[in-house]
Amino acid sequence: MAKSLEYLTEALRRLPGVGPKSAQRMAFHLLQHDREGAAMLSRALYQAVESVNHCALCNTFTEAEVCDMCADEARDRRLLCVVETPADQVMIEQTLTYKGLYFVLMGRLSPLDGIGPKDIHLEKLLARAADGVVGEVVLATNFTNEGEATAHYISEMLKARGLAVSRLARGVPVGGELEYVDAGTIARAMLDRRST
Amino acid sequence: MAKSLEYLTEALRRLPGVGPKSAQRMAFHLLQHDREGAAMLSRALYQAVESVNHCALCNTFTEAEVCDMCADEARDRRLLCVVETPADQVMIEQTLTYKGLYFVLMGRLSPLDGIGPKDIHLEKLLARAADGVVGEVVLATNFTNEGEATAHYISEMLKARGLAVSRLARGVPVGGELEYVDAGTIARAMLDRRST
Numbered sequence: 001m002a003k004s005l006e007y008l009t010e011a012l013r014r015l016p017g018v019g020p021k022s023a024q025r026m027a028f029h030l031l032q033h034d035r036e037g038a039a040m041l042s043r044a045l046y047q048a049v050e051s052v053n054h055c056a057l058c059n060t061f062t063e064a065e066v067c068d069m070c071a072d073e074a075r076d077r078r079l080l081c082v083v084e085t086p087a088d089q090v091m092i093e094q095t096l097t098y099k100g101l102y103f104v105l106m107g108r109l110s111p112l113d114g115i116g117p118k119d120i121h122l123e124k125l126l127a128r129a130a131d132g133v134v135g136e137v138v139l140a141t142n143f144t145n146e147g148e149a150t151a152h153y154i155s156e157m158l159k160a161r162g163l164a165v166s167r168l169a170r171g172v173p174v175g176g177e178l179e180y181v182d183a184g185t186i187a188r189a190m191l192d193r194r195s196t
Numbered sequence: 197m198a199k200s201l202e203y204l205t206e207a208l209r210r211l212p213g214v215g216p217k218s219a220q221r222m223a224f225h226l227l228q229h230d231r232e233g234a235a236m237l238s239r240a241l242y243q244a245v246e247s248v249n250h251c252a253l254c255n256t257f258t259e260a261e262v263c264d265m266c267a268d269e270a271r272d273r274r275l276l277c278v279v280e281t282p283a284d285q286v287m288i289e290q291t292l293t294y295k296g297l298y299f300v301l302m303g304r305l306s307p308l309d310g311i312g313p314k315d316i317h318l319e320k321l322l323a324r325a326a327d328g329v330v331g332e333v334v335l336a337t338n339f340t341n342e343g344e345a346t347a348h349y350i351s352e353m354l355k356a357r358g359l360a361v362s363r364l365a366r367g368v369p370v371g372g373e374l375e376y377v378d379a380g381t382i383a384r385a386m387l388d389r390r391s392t
Contacts, residue, residue: 002247002248002257002258002259002263003259004240004243004244004247004248004259005244005248005257007240007243007244008240008241008243008244010240011233011236011237011239011240011241012211012237012240014226014230014233014234014236014237015208015211015222015225015226015233015237016221016222016225017218017221017222022213024283025212025213025283026211026212026213027244028257028281028282028283029211029212030210030211030241030244030245031244031245031248031257032302032303034210035245037207037210037211038210038241038244038245039241039242039245040207040210041204041207041208041210041211041237041238041241042237042238042239042241042242042245043207043238044200044203044204044206044207044208045204045207045226045234045235045237045238045241046235046238047200047203047204048200048201048203048204048223048226048227048234049226049227049231049234049235049238051198051200052198052200052201052227061197061198061201061224061227062198063198063199063200067198085224086197086224087220087221087224090197106228107228
């Protein structure tokens with residue numbers, strides 16, 4: 001096979017979830033049917049690597065010193081929502097229920113993978129949350145084992161500094177039928193039941 | 197979201213089998229955990245687009261005028277095997293049962309997708325097969341409806357020019373249990389049965 005095709009196939013395998021077969025299929029597809037797309041992707045990668053860095057305030061990806069959302073004067077600066085990834089942030093924004101600011105960990109605590117407090121920028125979070133304006137930190141990490149552990153760790157850390165910390169509510173999902181919801185979720189929903 | 201991140205996510209969607217969610221996950225992964233991989237992929241794409249073209253003889257991807265295999269004097273020039281893709285060629289090479297040359301269609305006839313004889317380089321194949329040296333053309337397109345139709349079309353075209361044409365044998369796969377093999381395959385294996 002042509003050298004630069006082999007090199008391309010190898011490089012495509014650096015993408016998450018792409019194995020040798022997919023990489024080969026992608027390389028063939030681009031060269032056979034979409035050279036324009038390949039050139040476009042090449043430029044986009046170069047540009048992103050060159051220009052994208054982390055927001056000084058919320059740690060998300062941005063090309064400026066401070067991202068657009070952190071710079072937005074209309075957001076409520078007393079609320080700080082902690083999420084694992086920019087994708088989680090996008091999901092919360094889509095709900096239109098939250099008008100505060102965010103802090104993006106870019107990961108979660110995962111001792112088994114060697115990801116500790118330093119890797120998820122907890123010192124930066126601590127400095128951010130203790131700015132004197134933030135009145136409540138809303139923990140919106142995932143409800144997986146690792147996300148829960150991360151929330152617990154951050155909660156302890158922030159409460160020790162006298163900050164108010166909350167966590168997204170757990171319970172039965174909207175549209176959920178009890179028969180098909182797992183027992184752990186129902187147990188939590190029972191314990192956290194609300195008066196109506 | 198940062199502009200160049202949006203542009204990267206959009207560009208990643210040009211890859212086959214990559215939807216909006218995967219593209220976003222890939223972009224985040226590259227920027228957060230593998231900027232070196234992103235830079236490498238950018239260079240590989242650029243280099244491949246710039247340098248890879250089609251072999252003048254067999255139509256496969258190559259950086260030279262004629263690919264390494266077509267230039268290899270040790271191959272049997274009397275045999276020409278027609279495959280749909282370079283991946284198929286690699287599979288046949290791995291069997292070590294074939295020492296002839298190849299012609300890579302880079303596709304298959306598919307009228308529903310608007311892919312006709314011109315799109316799979318049949319004029320180039322015709323010129324290649326009629327070089328006076330090729331004595332037998334082995335059709336190794338897939339045994340799908342489209343692959344079979346392509347084989348049939350090429351077979352008629354080449355036989356009209358007096359060339360000998362063969363097709364890979366069909367039958368029960370190695371390791372196949374009759375109980376679990378489809379009836380069409382067994383029927384074909386029965387019709388094509390061989391004396392032992």
